[in-house]
Amino acid sequence: MSTAKADLVLRGGKVFLGLGAGFTESVAIWGGRVIAHGSDSELESLIGTDTRVIELNGRLAAPGLNDAHQHLMSVGLGLSEIDCKKDTRLQDMLQKVKEKAATAKPGEWIFGRGYDHFELDMKRHPFREELDQVAPNNPVYLKRTCGHMGVANSVALTAAGIDEGTAQPDGGHIESQNGKLTGLLQERAQEMITKVLSDHTIDALAEGVRAGQQHNLALGFTSVTDPGVGLRQGYDEWLAYQQLRRQGGFGLRMHLMPLAGASGWPDRAMDLGLMTGDGDEWLRVGPMKLFTDGSAGGKTAAMFNPYIGEPENLGIMIYEDQQLFDYVKDYHDRGYQVATHAIGDRAIEQILTAYELAIGNDVETQSNRRHRIEHCGFLNADQLARMQRIGVLPAPQSIFMYEFGDLYLDVLGEEVSAKAYPFRSFLDAGLYPSASSDAPVSSTNPFQNLYSMITRKTKRGTLIGGNEALTLEEALHCYSYCGAYGSFEEGIKGTLKQGQLGDITVFDRDLFAIEPEEILEASADLAIVGGEIMFDRQAEAA
Template sequence: MSTPTLLLTNGKIWCGLEEGFAEAIAMAEGRVLATGTTAEIEAMAAPGCKVVDLGGRLATPGLNDGHMHLHNYGLNLLQIDLRPAVGVTSIGAMLDKVKEAVARAPKGAWIIGRGYDHDKFTELRHATRAEVDAVAPDNPVFLVRTCGHTAIANSLALEAGGIDEDTPDPFGGKIGRHGNGALNGLLFENARQPVQQAMPQPTLDDLVDAIERGGKDYLTYGVTSVMEAGIGIMGLGMTELRAYQKALADGRLPVRVAGTLMGDAEKNIIEECHAEGLVTGAGCDMFRIGPVKIFTDGSAGAGTAWMSEPYFNDPENYGVPCLTQEQCDELVLKAHSMGYQMAPHAIGDAAIEMVLNSYEKAYAEMPAPDRRHRIEHCGWHRPDQLERMKEMGVIPAGQPSFLYFFGDGYFMCLGPDRPHTCYPFKTWLESGLHPSGSTDCPVTSASPFPVLYGLIARTSDTGQKLGAGEELTVEQALHCCTYESAYGVHEENVKGRLIPGQLADVAVFDTDFFEVAPEEILKTSCVMTILGGEIVYETGQTVAKELA
């Protein structure tokens, strides 16, 4: 038997949904060696072994963010923070942030911000091009809504992207205009691309820095694994993949990553990846190739999720389809035939219908019993679509934190009833669909605690309930953020539970989720994070002692 190198004792260690609790755990060679009582595990100690007395604290498998954007998040950490959480709850507050950035920047330099939510502005609207021009007349400005699907561009940014009053809406996008046809600065979905392409692009080294920066932040929350939901999403092609490979090679990848490859109509790297043998499952425990991503619609909060019924606040709006059915069929079949798992972005029921149609055609053409195709977000599906998902074993990859951060906005744009049907995690679990928990960071915070709260309480940040009856237990919520996130990328046999042989990834918290009101979970801090049996983050509240 291996000699343990790290012991956690005197704790409340949740090992998994079926496994329950243990008092202590032994780790060796990067994996779990044994769990049991403190006395049983302490008896395994040997000279040189580190021992951590948890003092009764809760420990769980390292959390796994099943859908996020790591390199984008790392870059966003250097941009203007426009989230309501930092006080940006009005257009004036946002413009003040822009004005401060302009004062620090040279004339002509780009000003980029992320995270505003117009549904939480006192004005209940987006800022306009003219308003941004007033505080930034000499700098191009691009301000991204929290969802990432809508942005505000000022006049210089629009000019840099070649967009003027005569520019038509692109397919899969919309250019915002006033009633007289003048540009108002809003760009929806594919309409953002010309401006994004005109911005200064990060280098390979910039991307590696961003991966490391974002990954280190994730460790502070007890998150040890993520599914990066779009390598190639920035339009930099294979450079984005090379950044992950370089981060791994240089020892600068702080968390385990399953990398989703862009295989969309325009942003597509799968042929180059396939030629290098980089198909779903290829790689190592730190960086492995995951599924292929395409976009079929936008977001509900931006009014671009593609629905079969119109939006409550805009009866003429059904959202924005980003692909035709024929395009979706072709892209899905191509990736499916090459051996890839699929992970299309689809929020509205019309977009979900498109994806399910494509899946049925692909499976008929080439059966693949355990491919585990996914639907990212899967926000509003119909009962008949749930049955089709069950038939094909489609994984719904939803974001419980959306319920907390965006729940109020859903009632505003979709009316009093439809928000109650979104992201039905209990139904998904009971249907055997393996739903994963995630943040979609930087769409919402990297913190996993609003995710857990959303799963358990299904309540917005102002106290509005969404979908009573869909609440999960604490055990089920943690299961979605550990085992199910691993299952979603074919890794449930190597991580997600604290059982002998699995990776020794552990998170220790200052709050016992099982003993507090759900609201207290939002106040949680991680006090120690362990990756592969090594302590990679600690606050000093627990201390490892090495045995002589």
């Protein structure tokens, strides 16, 4: 009797099967799923004439990386926009705007993202007058790296109907100094710009998704959650994902959160019958996505205690309590999972209360709803215990500690910063903390994220809250299984056990055999999705 042969076998390396499942030398895939793992000799019989064999040569293979919170469409679209991420001189950023304006048509929008005013030599945001000087005939909008604020020039402000007499919007702020607009718009004030931005066509949005997927595959990702489909262009963004899927353009698996609340399109989603969990292994509907506050780096995350040096600044709350409570109760009662952006402890308090009110006294049966707190950055022990009691999952970003940790020390102090994004506490509490980038807020680079999870060091080498560090096994677990758990998919992905989807990331080295600092130099050689090689670094270089 002949033995069925595998479609794909990886052998001759270290294969990480998942937390607590150990390691092996080989893994075999047939029909898009894992059918066996073991030693090279044990899997030899599964290799036939049509089996594709990948020699790992000592490299590490692991369950496919899953970025559980990344604005993938924005990442893809951003590849053709002004990238201010690495700018340390304000003049360099302005020069990029000037060069873009020189090739733009009069009236064409110029959009950029990624600057951090704390990293700029001037230690401030650009002023609208400075943008006016380099782009007098084009509306310009530059978003800070956090995405919760940005600066517009005068043409853009006029297009949005914003002047010195404009009333402050609910949940947002329009900055003025000495009675004049600076161009800085925070939180929901940005919606006034978004409403007048030139719309992308559905084809262009779909191209953004395709580009974002290719970018992620090259980093080793096999799954991504887009946490706020509709942030810029509403329902059109959902259509773009659907179009690309119909055209067979998907290379990795997507989990999509419809933007909900006052600025989203929840009524349309409900009219369409879109429900959490709908879809398939390639494209699945996620939770309704809400926002409660801003960013710690931008000093708009809602905190109980003020930011250092700003005794009146407690951050910005997007919704009044009852309004948020009503949204959450409505979505919960309709059967949706709910995911809510909350970074500061005051915002986390608000959304936890909303979840508790929605669940009510029926914790035993309702705690399996897996409502989420996206980011969940600065919380206290009582809030952690409440999350544990009602089964609320955190979706934190350790890479924030790597990129912004030194800034947290400046604006919040050492004691608060040491407890930020507490992966160890989350994991020990059984809360399945998923790893993610929140790109384009932070880099999509998974190796910076892994490094931060296991060292708690910033990009400047500052150690912050070392007691919250994980082992590498645990960090990879957060980057695979916990992400799957957050989307109710742990039964089909997140490990390399038999029967799981054949989603595998192959690194260029054995991450377990090197010093943590060398992880920052690592890369992904292969991204395998459903047994198909979606990215091959060697082939790309040929």
